[in-house]
Amino acid sequence: MTEPAPADTAGLVDPLGRPSAAAPRGAAVEVAGLSWRPYGRARPVLHGLDLTVAAGERVLLAGPSGSGKSTLLRALAGLLLTADSGELDGEVTLDGESEGRAGAVGLVLQDPGAGVVASSIGRDVAFGLENVGVARDAMPARVAAALAEVGLDLPPDSSPSTLSGGEAQRLALAGALVMEPRLLLLDEPTAMLDADTAAGVRAVVADVVARRGLTLVVVEHRLTGWLDLVDRLVVLDGDGTIVADGAPHDVLAEHASSLVRQGIWVPGAPEPQPLRVALTPMPRAAAGVLAPGAPVVAGTDLGVERRSRRLGSTSRSTTAVAGADLAVEAGRLTALTGPSGAGKSTLMAAVGGLLAPTTGRVDVAAPITPVSGGQGDCPRPPHEWPSVDLARVVAWVPQRAATAVVGRTVRDDVLTTARALGLSGADAETRADELLATLGLARLADTDPRHLSGGEQRRLAVASAIAHGPALVLADEPTVGQDRLTWSAVMGTLEAARREGAGVLVTTHDPGVVDRADQELALRRPSQPAVDPEPERRPLLARVGPLALLVAALCVLPLPALLGSWRQALVVLAVEVTLGAVGLLAPGPGRRPEGRLRGVLARLAPAVVAVVGVAWSAWLLGGRDLEIAAGAALRVLCLIVPSAFVVGFIDPERLGDHLAQRVHLPARPVVAATAALQRLQSFDDLWTELMTTRRVRGIRADRGLVRRGTEAVAVTGGLLVGALGQAAGLALAMDARGFAGAHRRSWAGPAPWRLPDSLAVLGGLTIVGAALVARALVG
Amino acid sequence: MSTTITASGPLTRWRTIDLLTCAFLGVAFGVAYWAWGLAYEAPATAVSAGFPPLSALFAWPWLVAGIVGMLVIRRPGAAVFTELLAAIVSALIGTQWGLTTLVSGLVQGLGVELGFALFGYAVYSWAPLLIGGFLGGAFEAVYEWYSYWTDWGFGYKIAYLFLLGGSVAIFGSLLAVGLTKLLANAGALAAFPPGQEARERAAV
Numbered sequence: 009m010t011e012p013a014p015a016d017t018a019g020l021v022d023p024l025g026r027p028s029a030a031a032p033r034g035a036a037v038e039v040a041g042l043s044w045r046p047y048g049r050a051r052p053v054l055h056g057l058d059l060t061v062a063a064g065e066r067v068l069l070a071g072p073s074g075s076g077k078s079t080l081l082r083a084l085a086g087l088l089l090t091a092d093s094g095e096l097d098g099e100v101t102l103d104g105e106s107e108g109r110a111g112a113v114g115l116v117l118q119d120p121g122a123g124v125v126a127s128s129i130g131r132d133v134a135f136g137l138e139n140v141g142v143a144r145d146a147m148p149a150r151v152a153a154a155l156a157e158v159g160l161d162l163p164p165d166s167s168p169s170t171l172s173g174g175e176a177q178r179l180a181l182a183g184a185l186v187m188e189p190r191l192l193l194l195d196e197p198t199a200m201l202d203a204d205t206a207a208g209v210r211a212v213v214a215d216v217v218a219r220r221g222l223t224l225v226v227v228e229h230r231l232t233g234w235l236d237l238v239d240r241l242v243v244l245d246g247d248g249t250i251v252a253d254g255a256p257h258d259v260l261a262e263h264a265s266s267l268v269r270q271g272i273w274v275p276g277a278p279e280p281q282p283l284r285v286a287l288t289p290m291p292r293a294a295a296g297v298l299a300p301g302a303p304v305v306a307g308t309d310l311g312v313e314r315r316s317r318r319l320g321s322t323s324r325s326t327t328a329v330a331g332a333d334l335a336v337e338a339g340r341l342t343a344l345t346g347p348s349g350a351g352k353s354t355l356m357a358a359v360g361g362l363l364a365p366t367t368g369r370v371d372v373a374a375p376i377t378p379v380s381g382g383q384g385d386c387p388r389p390p391h392e393w394p395s396v397d398l399a400r401v402v403a404w405v406p407q408r409a410a411t412a413v414v415g416r417t418v419r420d421d422v423l424t425t426a427r428a429l430g431l432s433g434a435d436a437e438t439r440a441d442e443l444l445a446t447l448g449l450a451r452l453a454d455t456d457p458r459h460l461s462g463g464e465q466r467r468l469a470v471a472s473a474i475a476h477g478p479a480l481v482l483a484d485e486p487t488v489g490q491d492r493l494t495w496s497a498v499m500g501t502l503e504a505a506r507r508e509g510a511g512v513l514v515t516t517h518d519p520g521v522v523d524r525a526d527q528e529l530a531l532r533r534p535s536q537p538a539v540d541p542e543p544e545r546r547p548l549l550a551r552v553g554p555l556a557l558l559v560a561a562l563c564v565l566p567l568p569a570l571l572g573s574w575r576q577a578l579v580v581l582a583v584e585v586t587l588g589a590v591g592l593l594a595p596g597p598g599r600r601p602e603g604r605l606r607g608v609l610a611r612l613a614p615a616v617v618a619v620v621g622v623a624w625s626a627w628l629l630g631g632r633d634l635e636i637a638a639g640a641a642l643r644v645l646c647l648i649v650p651s652a653f654v655v656g657f658i659d660p661e662r663l664g665d666h667l668a669q670r671v672h673l674p675a676r677p678v679v680a681a682t683a684a685l686q687r688l689q690s691f692d693d694l695w696t697e698l699m700t701t702r703r704v705r706g707i708r709a710d711r712g713l714v715r716r717g718t719e720a721v722a723v724t725g726g727l728l729v730g731a732l733g734q735a736a737g738l739a740l741a742m743d744a745r746g747f748a749g750a751h752r753r754s755w756a757g758p759a760p761w762r763l764p765d766s767l768a769v770l771g772g773l774t775i776v777g778a779a780l781v782a783r784a785l786v787g
Numbered sequence: 788m789s790t791t792i793t794a795s796g797p798l799t800r801w802r803t804i805d806l807l808t809c810a811f812l813g814v815a816f817g818v819a820y821w822a823w824g825l826a827y828e829a830p831a832t833a834v835s836a837g838f839p840p841l842s843a844l845f846a847w848p849w850l851v852a853g854i855v856g857m858l859v860i861r862r863p864g865a866a867v868f869t870e871l872l873a874a875i876v877s878a879l880i881g882t883q884w885g886l887t888t889l890v891s892g893l894v895q896g897l898g899v900e901l902g903f904a905l906f907g908y909a910v911y912s913w914a915p916l917l918i919g920g921f922l923g924g925a926f927e928a929v930y931e932w933y934s935y936w937t938d939w940g941f942g943y944k945i946a947y948l949f950l951l952g953g954s955v956a957i958f959g960s961l962l963a964v965g966l967t968k969l970l971a972n973a974g975a976l977a978a979f980p981p982g983q984e985a986r987e988r989a990a991v
Contacts, residue, residue, distance in 0.1 A: 046977065048986025091804050092977045093795070458973045561886040568934045611881040617828040618883035624832055625839040626938045640938055647934065651878070651885025658879060677806055681872050684810035688876070691818060725969050728815055732975040735811040739804035747803050 034064035034223030035102040035112065035190035042083055042098035044076075049094075053079045054248045056098070061240075063103075066217060066224040068234050068256065071244030072270040073463050073491055077227040080244070081193050082740070084225060085113045090743045091736035102191060110140050110746025111187025118196040118489075120176030121168065122734075123741025125683045127661050129155070129171070129179055130164025131756050135742075136187040139750035147756050154186040158212050169689070172348040174205035178212060183745060185216060192217065194226045198233075199489050202347065202517035210237060229491055230273040235260075243267065271491030279520055280492045283500030285446050288439045289508070292431060293477025294376050294401050296509035300339035303373060304480050304511035305390070307334045307359045310368035312351070328354040329365075330534035336480060336511035338373075341502070343522045344515045346531035352515035353407065353484050355531065359513070360402045360482045361390025362700050376401050376479045399425050399706030403473035405483040409466040410458075411697045411730065414705055418460070418468060419444065419453040426476040428706030436475070443471040447497045458729070463489055470498055472705070474505050481505050483514045487521055499524065544601045545594035548764070549657045552591075555666035556765035557654040563772030564647050567779055574635055576782040577642035583778040584646060587771045588653035611652040619644050650775065660685035662757065669759040676750060683742070687734060694730045698723045791911055792980040794861040798908055804978050805860050806868075812859070813869045816852035817876020823848050824882045839936075840943050843928070843950035847959045849891070850923045853899040854916070854963035859970070861980050863900075863908055866919070870896030887934065894930050898923030911980075916964070920956035927951060 039059040045052035053076040061067055071077050082088050086108070088096055102108045117123055126132040133151045142150070151164060158178040162171075171179060177197055184192065194213065198206035214237050217224050228234050235241070241259040243252040252263045260267070260274065268277045289296075298304060312329040329351040336342050336359065344352045358365040361372075370389050372381065378397035382388040390398060403425075406412050415421025422443060426436040444450045447467040452460065457468055466489070473481060486498050499521065506512050514521060522528055549557065564584075571577045592604045619641045626640035627633070664682035667673045702708040702719065709715035794805070831842040856869025874892025882888055902919020903911075928948040936944065967981050976982030 046986075047983050048989055089795075090802070090978075093979075093983055456972070456974075558886060562889070565887065565890065565934075568937055611885075614825060614828075614881065614883040615885070617832075621828055621832040621835065621842075622935055625835045625842075625936075628836065629839065629938055629940075629943075636938060643937070644935060647887050648883065648885045651887070652881075655879060655881060655886065660879065676801070676803075677810075677868060680803075680806035680810040681813070681868075681875075684807065684814045684872070685876065685879075687811070688814060688818070691815060724815075724819060725966070725973075728812070728966070728970060729973045729975045731811040731815045732808060732970065735807040736804060736978065739802075739807050742807070743803050 033190065033221050035108075036063040036104075037061040037084060037191060037223060037225075038099075038101045038104070039080075039083070040099045040101075042080075042100065044079055044083065044088060044094060044096055046092055046094035052095075052248070054083070057248065057250065059242070059250065061223060061225065064221045064223055065240060066238040067226070067240045067242055068231065068238040069225060069227045069242050069244065070229060070231060070267070070272050072246050072272065073229075073494075074461060075244040075246050076248035077244055078195055079248075081115070081195050081225065081227055084191065085115045085193055085744055087115070087740055087743055090748075091739050110749055111136050111184075112189055113191045113193060113744065114181075114184025114187060114189035115193045115740070115744035116177065116180045116184060116195065116197050117737065117741060118199050119737065120173040120180070120200060121171070122737040123180055123183070123744075124168045124176070125679075125686070125738070125742060127167060127686055128165045129160070129162060129168055131661075132168055132179060133164075133182045133186050134756040135747075136183060136745035138753045138756055139746035140187075141752055141754045144754060144756060144758065150186055151182075154182040157185055157216060158182045172205070173201050174209055174348070177201070177209050180741075181209075181212065181216070185220075187745060189222065191223045191225070194224070196227055196229070196489070198228070199230070200485075203519065205348070207233060210234065213237070229271070231260075232273065232275040235275065243272075245270070268492065271493040273492055279523075280496045282503050282524065283446060283496045285442075285497075285500040285504040287442055287474075287504050287508070288435055290426075290431065290439060290475075290477035291433075291435055293508075294479035295477040295505065297375050297479060298338040298373055298509065300337075300509060302338050303335045304338050304376070305336050305359055305373070306371050307332065307355070307365075308369050308371070309333065310355065310358050310365045310370070312354050312358055312363065313366045314354070325537070327534045327536055329358065329531075332368075332531070334359055334513075334529060336513050337526075338479070338511050339506055339509045340526040341506050341512045341514065341524065343525035343528045344513065344531060345517070345522060345528055347533060350531040350533050352531055356482050356484065356513055356515055357404075357700075358391075360404060360480060360704075361393060361398055362402075362404060362482075362704060364389075364391045372401065373479075394710050395703045395708035396428060396706045399476070399478075399704055400429055401478060402480045402704055403476075403478035403482065404701070404704045405466075405469045405473045405481075405486055406697060406701065407484040407488075408697065409462065409469040410733070411694065411726065412469040412472065412701050413457045413465065414702065414707060415457060415472075417454050418449055418457050421457050421468060422472045422475045424472065425706045429476055431476055440471075440475055443475060443501065446501060447471050448494065463491075463494060466490070467494060467498060470501050474501055477508060477510070478505075479510055481510050481512045483512070485515055485517070487516065487518045495520070542599045545596050545598040547592050547594040547601060547604055547657075549591040549654060549768075552657065552764045552768040553666055553759070553761065554658045554663035555670055555759075556761075556768040557658055558663070560768045560772030561650045561654045563769075563775055564650055566776055567646050568643060570776075570779040570783055571639075571643050571646065572783060573787060574639035574642050575786045576779065577639060577646055579782040579786055580646050580775060580779045581642055581649065584649045584775055587774065588650065591653055591768075591771070607656045608652050611655060612649070615645070615648045615652065618648070646775075650772070662759075665755055665757040666759045669755055670761065675753045676747070679747070679750075679753075683738060684735075687731075690734070691727065691731065695723065695727055698726045698730075791909070792983050793909060794980060798862050801862060801864075802978075805862060805865075808979070809856050809860055809865055809869045810872060812856055813852060813872025814876050816855075816869070816873040818880065820849055820852070820873055820877040821880045821882055824877065824884075828883070838946075839939065840947035840950050843924075843947050844954055846927070846951055847924065847954040848962070850895050850899060850920065850927070850955045850959045851963050851966070853896045853923065854920065854959055855966050857899060857903055857919070858911060858963055858967045859976060859979050859981055861908065861911060863904065866899040866903065866923075867893070867896035870899065890930060890934075891927055894926040895923045898926035913960070916960040917956045920960050921952035924948075924952035924955035924959075 042057040044054045235256045241256040245251045310332045422440040623637045623641035627637035668678045709719040831845040834841040852873040853866035853870030857866040871892045874888045878888040899919040903915045928951045971981040971985035
């Protein structure tokens with residue numbers, strides 16, 4: 009597949025992406041003198057790099073962590089300045105041109121789901137088409153073709169949040185393919201997937217690339233599986249210089265041992281061995297209290313239900329874990345395996361007291377149960393223990409290691425829990441330094457841990473978990489994304505904890521970890537509660553578009569100027585409540601919808617407090633006159649009540665469609681806002697994770713208003729940092745699909761104005777009319 | 788801040804990451820605003836017993852989103868976009884003011900915006916912060932005169948305006964500057980002027 013670039017452009021697809029007669033071909037890529045130094049770094053990541061890739065050539069890019077592989081990939085996509093700032097020099101051209109059409113370069117990122125922009129998979133694939141202004145009628149066929157091409161046979165209205173990791177990567181691929189790319193870039197696309205799923209994704213990539221004749225550049229540090237799929241292997245060293253380049257098997261034959269030394273996973277090389285780590289014992293640690301083989305913790309018949317909330321729709325309950333039994337024994341390593349979505353992380357959290365199981369019980373061995381855990385017949389489950397007591401027994405290495413950071417420096421972070429437990433001393437300090445040295449973090453001991461790379465943060469999380477000698481170590485996918493060297497260090501550290509007598513529980517996809525486990529528990533996806541086949545009847549308000557609902561609720565704005573007395577306000581309030589009640593009616597066939605009134609009352613609850621506040625102030629001022637106070641209270645209620653009825657029916661994505669197409673608000677800010685609103689649930693999850701981290705590290709503020717307030721501020725800071733990280737990842741994914749230049753976009757979602765919309769606005773105007781009438785007739 | 792770095796390229800040309808950062812800040816602040824709305828009523832009502840306009844001393848946090856958005860992005864419209872989105876999010880989750888929160892978000896954002904516009908979006912120090920913060924608070928106060936405090940006398944209204952404007956200018960600016968510094972030092976603002984200032988300082 010190394011034929012030269014076609015001289016004519018007949019085989020290409022025009023900017024509107026109309027399918028052309030000839031199959032699209034790959035682009036020839038030329039990198040000349042590329043240098044990149046992010047601001048604040050003394051040395052450039054890439055320095056004067058040259059690389060030529062022929063049209064249709066398939067290249068695997070390998071190198072140790074920090075060698076600039078991902079940087080080079082972003083440069084090829086023209087996205088280096090999208091989420092970072094620095095000095096960029098040199099040139100990247102596609103078929104001799106430096107400014108390609110939108111979508112000519114497709115990019116799939118490592119983290120499945122990082123680039124999701126919409127609330128349904130069909131809409132998500134259509135995102136790129138919207139950006140280049142493809143007509144709405146032309147979208148469904150092309151979206152369906154792209155989904156079929158990657159083998160994602162789900163209905164287009166499925167939610168992306170329900171996808172497994174492999175499905176999410178296929179979705180990202182479909183989103184790139186629908187733009188008819190000529191160069192496909194994959195940034196560690198399978199690093200976070202289990203072996204079978206990864207093989208499935210690779211097969212899809214191989215199929216697509218061959219059929220379309222695409223130029224392909226893949227970054228991976230596990231070479232197995234990709235080698236047969238590429239024509240060429242390019243190896244970067246730690247300084248971002250190309251040290252080997254050629255046919256994969258030639259490069260391997262010549263450089264295999266040096267690649268292994270750099271930590272790259274090379275097929276045929278012996279499996280790495282865990283480092284033998286000797287740690288200074290921690291005095292008064294919970295590890296080692298129990299005899300080897302004695303159960304540390306046992307979960308019986310555990311079940312966990314999860315509720316997901318989304319703005320503008322009702323909450324949905326899913327079963328994360330059902331009827332699971334699990335015992336973790338002292339001095340043993342237990343591996344939890346199973347496909348993604350099987351509930352491995354959730355079961356681990358339930359056993360470790362990080363969340364409250366919905367059903368079943370968790371028993372902790374009596375000798376390590378703290379006083380607060382209750383003794384004898386009335387033990388308290390670990391999820392009710394105070395922070396310090398939990399931290400003494402349990403440690404947790406979360407999957408998202410960035411959220412695990414709690415200290416100001418790396419060393420500080422490792423010592424945090426020991427200090428919170430009152431275990432700080434010479435031994436603790438020595439032990440912390442041993443851990444940092446083992447995990448290759450010693451030279452970073454005084455660095456701010458938030459500035460570490462992802463892999464470094466993951467190793468730090470392992471060090472910080474083990475440092476105080478907990479009896480139960482929970483590690484969520486601890487080896488994902490590690491190179492051979494750091495794999496050895498991470499596994500060595502976990503095995504050191506096992507030798508000390510801790511029960512170690514890991515969730516993993518990594519066969520190397522399973523091989524070293526004393527027992528394996530394979531989970532299957534729990535069956536979900538059956539969906540009632542009879543559809544719910546939709547309330548009248550649910551049939552109204554979001555813009556009409558917004559306008560109707562804002563019709564109350566003239567009321568303060570119109571309402572003069574409590575009697576007038578009472579009349580208007582009665583009209584509002586009547587209209588709202590009508591809106592909640594759900595005529596027609598089907599099942600009776602639930603929770604309509606409850607939703608309205610829940611939204612009014614905070615309002616009651618506000619009303620009392622205003623009434624109180626009016627009562628004080630108005631000579632303690634009840635009529636004045638009642639007037640003030642009712643006026644405020646009149647402002648709020650319509651919103652309480654309609655807010656639950658406003659879907660942010662549809663509101664975005666209406667605001668852009670009917671009100672003609674600028675397209676890009678509207679899209680950015682709706683994409684961010686889709687992530688509201690993930691903010692919820694992030695908050696929970698930050699708080700859980702603090703709890704298991706022994707620094708959660710269990711009581712005290714000031715301490716809790718301080719903690720809320722600290723966690724809000726962490727939430728903002730996490731949110732901005734998501735924004736940066738999403739910016740890359742969106743710009744790779746042509747969003748940067750999308751000033752005249754089309755919209756996959758229609759924004760119709762129908763009879764119910766007019767009726768809703770009429771209802772809003774009725775409220776104003778009622779106020780005018782009341783003013784004229786009522787005193 | 789010895790030298791001020793302004794946003795890259797033409798100031799009105801928003802990059803994708805500018806839009807998304809504003810949007811994500813807006814959503815995060817929207818959640819925080821909703822939570823503050825629950826916590827705010829009790830102390831605000833308590834101080835109102837003595838002198839009602841004092842409740843302004845608990846209302847200034849609602850303007851921080853717009854100030855942070857402007858300090859980070861440094862482009863025209865950043866304050867209005869961030870503040871308005873925060874208002875929408877808090878309203879959709881369900882605040883005590885319902886969708887009328889949008890009006891508050893809009894006027895607050897406009898006030899802050901005006902402070903920075905007066906300096907041509909080239910200065911991000913105390914002068915625009917104090918003026919923008921005061922205007923944002925003052926605009927909100929005028930809207931509240933109309934919608935909530937209709938029974939107050941003129942003296943109370945003026946006191947409320949100055950208390951709210953003053954507390955946003957001082958406390959709101961302090962919190963916003965602190966948060967922006969925190970984000971910059973955490974390495975979360977690499978693509979933005981405050982992050983570049985922090986990194987170049989560290990590099991020296």
